[in-house]
Amino acid sequence: MTPPFWAPYKAADSSPSVIGSPLSTFALDRVSAHFPEAVVERYVDRAGGAWAVIHPDSLPKVAAFLKNDAELEFKLFGSIDGVDRLHLAESDPRFEVVYFLYSFKRHEHVRLKVRVSEHQPVIPSLATLYRGANWWERLTFDFYGIRFEGHPDLRRILLYDEFQGHPLRKDYALRDRQPLIPERPIKDIFRGPGTSGHS
Amino acid sequence: MADSHTFDAKGHNPDTDGSLPPEGSELEAHLQSKHMVINMGPSHPATHGTVRLKVELDGETIVKIDPEIGFLHRGFQKSCENVTWTQCLPYTDRLNYLSAMMNNFGFLNAVEKLIGLEIPERAQYIRVIGSELHRLTDHLTCVGATGLEMGGFAPFLYGMEARELIQDRVTELTGARLTTSFGRVGGINRDLPEGWADKVHKTLTRTEELLVEMDGLLTRNRIFVDRTKNTGVISAEDAIDYGWTGPALRACGIDHDLRKAHPYWVYERFNFSVAVGEHGDNYDRYLVRMEEMRQSISIIRQALETIPAGPIIVDDWRIALPPKPEVYGTIEGVMAHFKLVMEGIQVPPGECYDATEASNGELGWYLVSDGRGRPYKVHVRAPGFPVLAAVPHIIEGKMLADLIPTFDTINMIGGEVEQ
Numbered sequence: 001m002t003p004p005f006w007a008p009y010k011a012a013d014s015s016p017s018v019i020g021s022p023l024s025t026f027a028l029d030r031v032s033a034h035f036p037e038a039v040v041e042r043y044v045d046r047a048g049g050a051w052a053v054i055h056p057d058s059l060p061k062v063a064a065f066l067k068n069d070a071e072l073e074f075k076l077f078g079s080i081d082g083v084d085r086l087h088l089a090e091s092d093p094r095f096e097v098v099y100f101l102y103s104f105k106r107h108e109h110v111r112l113k114v115r116v117s118e119h120q121p122v123i124p125s126l127a128t129l130y131r132g133a134n135w136w137e138r139l140t141f142d143f144y145g146i147r148f149e150g151h152p153d154l155r156r157i158l159l160y161d162e163f164q165g166h167p168l169r170k171d172y173a174l175r176d177r178q179p180l181i182p183e184r185p186i187k188d189i190f191r192g193p194g195t196s197g198h199s
Numbered sequence: 200m201a202d203s204h205t206f207d208a209k210g211h212n213p214d215t216d217g218s219l220p221p222e223g224s225e226l227e228a229h230l231q232s233k234h235m236v237i238n239m240g241p242s243h244p245a246t247h248g249t250v251r252l253k254v255e256l257d258g259e260t261i262v263k264i265d266p267e268i269g270f271l272h273r274g275f276q277k278s279c280e281n282v283t284w285t286q287c288l289p290y291t292d293r294l295n296y297l298s299a300m301m302n303n304f305g306f307l308n309a310v311e312k313l314i315g316l317e318i319p320e321r322a323q324y325i326r327v328i329g330s331e332l333h334r335l336t337d338h339l340t341c342v343g344a345t346g347l348e349m350g351g352f353a354p355f356l357y358g359m360e361a362r363e364l365i366q367d368r369v370t371e372l373t374g375a376r377l378t379t380s381f382g383r384v385g386g387i388n389r390d391l392p393e394g395w396a397d398k399v400h401k402t403l404t405r406t407e408e409l410l411v412e413m414d415g416l417l418t419r420n421r422i423f424v425d426r427t428k429n430t431g432v433i434s435a436e437d438a439i440d441y442g443w444t445g446p447a448l449r450a451c452g453i454d455h456d457l458r459k460a461h462p463y464w465v466y467e468r469f470n471f472s473v474a475v476g477e478h479g480d481n482y483d484r485y486l487v488r489m490e491e492m493r494q495s496i497s498i499i500r501q502a503l504e505t506i507p508a509g510p511i512i513v514d515d516w517r518i519a520l521p522p523k524p525e526v527y528g529t530i531e532g533v534m535a536h537f538k539l540v541m542e543g544i545q546v547p548p549g550e551c552y553d554a555t556e557a558s559n560g561e562l563g564w565y566l567v568s569d570g571r572g573r574p575y576k577v578h579v580r581a582p583g584f585p586v587l588a589a590v591p592h593i594i595e596g597k598m599l600a601d602l603i604p605t606f607d608t609i610n611m612i613g614g615e616v617e618q
């Protein structure tokens with residue numbers, strides 16, 4: 001056993017270079033060069049992945065550039081998800097939406113991020129640019145209540161229409177239950193009797 | 200009685216005067232029909248899980264289809280956010296219960312990237328072996344079920360025999376048949392059992408024999424070919440646009456496999472080829488899966504031959520549990536064990552996206568840590584999710600009977616799609 005186990009694990013204890021060289025920033029450099037006003041922030045994460053924070057209004061044109069530019073061709077749609085930053089050190093604006101695209105030409109993922117506030121969680125939809133975005137945007141809407149403007153069919157995808165609130169927001173309680181059919185009170189030896197939350 | 204025959208204005212009664220009905224009678228008239236809406240699922244045997252497909256039919260042609268998912272939603276992400284990093288492992292099993300180890304290892308790989316940790320070589324080999332074993336079980340079930348639903352029960356039984364043999368080996372390795380919860384952050388929690396490699400070699404030999412049987416029963420079977428060839432066709436451009444990965448994308452002719460494109464663990468040391476189809480139809484997806492199984496067998500054999508000796512988990516008590524003699528014999532061991540179990544691994548604050556090639560495609564993880572010992576966010580990019588999203592595009596305008604093989608060969612897994 002080499003390092004002392006009682007000390008907290010510090011970021012400096014390991015360097016991302018252990019895993020491999022930092023991933024290429026070529027795609028995001030090109031985005032920055034073409035749309036300097038669209039890129040709010042650039043940074044590299046712990047695993048060496050390059051990120052760009054994009055202004056919400058500029059997202060469609062940045063995504064279209066990434067998809068159609070002859071040197072980039074990020075055509076394979078990866079995924080979309082949200083992050084509720086309520087309990088993080090930096091929590092304003094509250095929501096982040098992350099986008100992952102893949103390019104067969106560059107053989108890499110590109111990581112984009114858009115930040116929106118709690119009061120106006122609206123982002124332009126990419127569903128017309130990438131058909132794959134359709135369901136992922138519905139998922140993000142379902143989980144976080146972020147609305148995608150221009151989406152053809154923005155409704156819940158996993159939860160039912162009667163569901164109140166958005167379960168992955170950090171202020172949604174873990175055991176908040178909303179059954180469609182009233183639950184019978186069950187004596188739960190671990191969590192105490194009865195149901196909790198809405199019942 | 201007489202009243203029932205007086206429908207004809209001219210008094211013509213085919214029952215009594217024996218003449219042929221005049222032109223334009225009811226028999227020649229266009230059969231009035233309207234679109235019919237039927238429900239497949241949520242608990243239909245052919246939906247492999249709990250998907251409700253609302254299908255609008257014109258005769259037997261599908262006019263519109265709306266997949267409704269979420270019946271299997273268990274709150275995967277919310278659950279993970281409220282437990283320690285190690286405790287997430289059982290949840291990842293249940294994303295795809297036929298290839299649980301791939302989900303385990305994919306998640307662990309992402310956590311290790313976030314920490315900045317390199318795992319011992321032997322652990323990397325064991326992860327490759329485990330992943331490929333579970334790729335076999337997943338594909339065997341998919342191909343077997345496809346045969347079953349095309350009317351052939353025997354291929355399914357051959358597939359199940361091979362699957363059960365492999366799952367016996369998995370049980371010997373991990374202690375569980377389906378929900379393995381195998382591996383820990385920093386490596387593997389238990390080493391290969393004694394004599395296990397020989398058993399695996401025997402199992403692989405038998406699996407190869409069974410694959411030959413399945414191949415003989417399906418690949419040139421007239422009924423099977425008729426129902427799968429040129430059905431469920433998707434072009435490569437559309438598949439990419441929807442975000443397809445894995446065997447379903449390779450069947451469209453795109454040579455993309457993360458094991459080759461971004462080799463993780465020790466995959467670059469093995470000699471294997473990526474199966475690529477051509478037409479993007481159900482038959483090619485079936486062929487790609489069959490070939491991938493042969494390649495997986497080859498990878499497992501190479502890995503078992505070249506696996507090095509050595510530690511299976513990192514020697515760092517902030518990440519891996521100390522060896523049991525230390526826990527029972529020294530105060531430091533007890534403390535490290537206690538802190539790991541009670542507080543969990545203190546993953547430094549940060550974020551990362553990492554993906555591995557699971558049996559059905561790119562299994563991506565976007566993890567955020569706030570440094571408090573629990574995941575702040577666990578995003579999983581389930582490979583089946585974009586595949587299912589493209590089903591309406593593939594199947595609208597086609598026959599209802601084409602829906603069954605299409606749904607089989609895309610192999611959508613309810614557990615991961617519905618989280």
